Amino acid sequence: MRTRSLAGAAASALAISLLAGSPALAHDAWAAGEGQESARDQSDRHQGNRGDDDRYHGKQKDRDRQQGIRVTTTADTVDAGPGDGRCADVHEECSLRAAVQEANASGGGTIELSKGTYLLTLRNGDAAGEDDSATGDLDIRAEITIKGNGGTVDAQGIDRGFDVLVGGWLSVRDLTVTGGVAAGTGLPASGGGLRNAGTLEVQRSAITGNSAVRAGGGIEASDGSTTTVSWSRLSGNSTGDGPGNGGGLHLTGAGTVDVERSAVTGNTAASEGGGLWNSGLGTMTVDRSIVVGNTASGAEATMGGGGLFQEAGESGTLVVTRSAIKDNVADGASGSGGGILNDQGTLLVDRSLISGNSATRAGGGIEANVGTTTLERSLLTGNSTGDSPGNGGGLHLTGAGTVDIDRSRVTSNTAAAEGGGLWNSATGTMTVTRTAVRGNSAPVGPNVFQDGPGSGLTVDGETVPATP
Numbered sequence: 001m002r003t004r005s006l007a008g009a010a011a012s013a014l015a016i017s018l019l020a021g022s023p024a025l026a027h028d029a030w031a032a033g034e035g036q037e038s039a040r041d042q043s044d045r046h047q048g049n050r051g052d053d054d055r056y057h058g059k060q061k062d063r064d065r066q067q068g069i070r071v072t073t074t075a076d077t078v079d080a081g082p083g084d085g086r087c088a089d090v091h092e093e094c095s096l097r098a099a100v101q102e103a104n105a106s107g108g109g110t111i112e113l114s115k116g117t118y119l120l121t122l123r124n125g126d127a128a129g130e131d132d133s134a135t136g137d138l139d140i141r142a143e144i145t146i147k148g149n150g151g152t153v154d155a156q157g158i159d160r161g162f163d164v165l166v167g168g169w170l171s172v173r174d175l176t177v178t179g180g181v182a183a184g185t186g187l188p189a190s191g192g193g194l195r196n197a198g199t200l201e202v203q204r205s206a207i208t209g210n211s212a213v214r215a216g217g218g219i220e221a222s223d224g225s226t227t228t229v230s231w232s233r234l235s236g237n238s239t240g241d242g243p244g245n246g247g248g249l250h251l252t253g254a255g256t257v258d259v260e261r262s263a264v265t266g267n268t269a270a271s272e273g274g275g276l277w278n279s280g281l282g283t284m285t286v287d288r289s290i291v292v293g294n295t296a297s298g299a300e301a302t303m304g305g306g307g308l309f310q311e312a313g314e315s316g317t318l319v320v321t322r323s324a325i326k327d328n329v330a331d332g333a334s335g336s337g338g339g340i341l342n343d344q345g346t347l348l349v350d351r352s353l354i355s356g357n358s359a360t361r362a363g364g365g366i367e368a369n370v371g372t373t374t375l376e377r378s379l380l381t382g383n384s385t386g387d388s389p390g391n392g393g394g395l396h397l398t399g400a401g402t403v404d405i406d407r408s409r410v411t412s413n414t415a416a417a418e419g420g421g422l423w424n425s426a427t428g429t430m431t432v433t434r435t436a437v438r439g440n441s442a443p444v445g446p447n448v449f450q451d452g453p454g455s456g457l458t459v460d461g462e463t464v465p466a467t468p
């Protein structure tokens, strides 16, 4: 049937193309993306030289701009004279750090790496949070493209990898960012791999093995930022417990995050959103991607969201299309929403597969609370709850929210207590149309459960009676 073919195709094709190799991703796997031209490329082309010629004084600088600043050493050294038109440390070598400093000082540029590992070794002294790229993280203050060419930047735990400041613009391509750590407390302890307060494009790259105490183990998108992740992998990133949201990626405040044709796998969050966490003011889209094997461990009933988390906030919007949300876990004491938790925002799931996810308390596949949750042409299958108490194996609605499910399948989900497939609250409104709800299991209400005395659950127009 249609739902099976669409959702199944999304899952299997992506699993094959994204999980098999590595930049972690074998470069060949990204051949299809080689011909893609970024928005910035197009913008550059359309705007010609954009007046930059006037600011250039040396021929070397023109060459750097046109051909890219070619990094010549993997050592971590500072530029001897930022803004002098040359990327050169005291040994006349061009390091990645020197290239960033030079580009920052001269209005931006393109930096070319080689296949190899660039270790960050220059620690922040007393100036933790240094923002001029002289120590610790590499701070992006201009419009900079880094062509990784299969290379790796390893921050070795001395700081995060990259820090895109307000007004900064960074595109990374064919690059692995690993070993980044955002330590300390509060907002600065965010974005282990990269922090973005400006514009960030991650293409054909891997953000892996980074951590942050507060939020955004892989990437922190700050208030007012724009972030795009495409043909890339966010994997094995983690947060600490302060509070610990968004193991792979976290958005604070208002902003836009687009994740497309990417894999979000094996990330962990101490509290909410093992894979991705969207703010109550943010807009996040996940398209043609897989979110697999992520874990969120928050103990409260409004915590969890092993794969994805939508924070409370009326303008928060999370849209999942043509994607697979699989085998994610909310394992806190009352953790909810193994696949997705929509606390009080707007969630749309279209042509996607939600399978094999689990939660301790409720909503093995999806937990909804207040707000609006919509499933269209999707499969909700093989999800489960633990026994605390264990309601809504496929989907659980806790509060006075709205859930609409159309042209979908809800099958083979299990709950330890009530509502193996779907569980509706006494104050919730759940409308199910053109959807097969069968083959689910639970001690009470194996397929559907309406919490008494409510009457808000209808299946193809028929009201499901409340269980006293």
Ligand SMILES: [Ca+2]
Binding pocket: 079, 080, 081, 082, 083, 084, 085, 086, 087, 088, 102
């Ligand atoms: Ca210089």
Ligand SMILES: [Ca+2]
Binding pocket: 129, 130, 131, 132, 137, 139, 163
């Ligand atoms: Ca910094």
Ligand SMILES: [Ca+2]
Binding pocket: 129, 130, 131, 132, 133, 134, 135, 136, 137, 138, 139
């Ligand atoms: Ca720095």
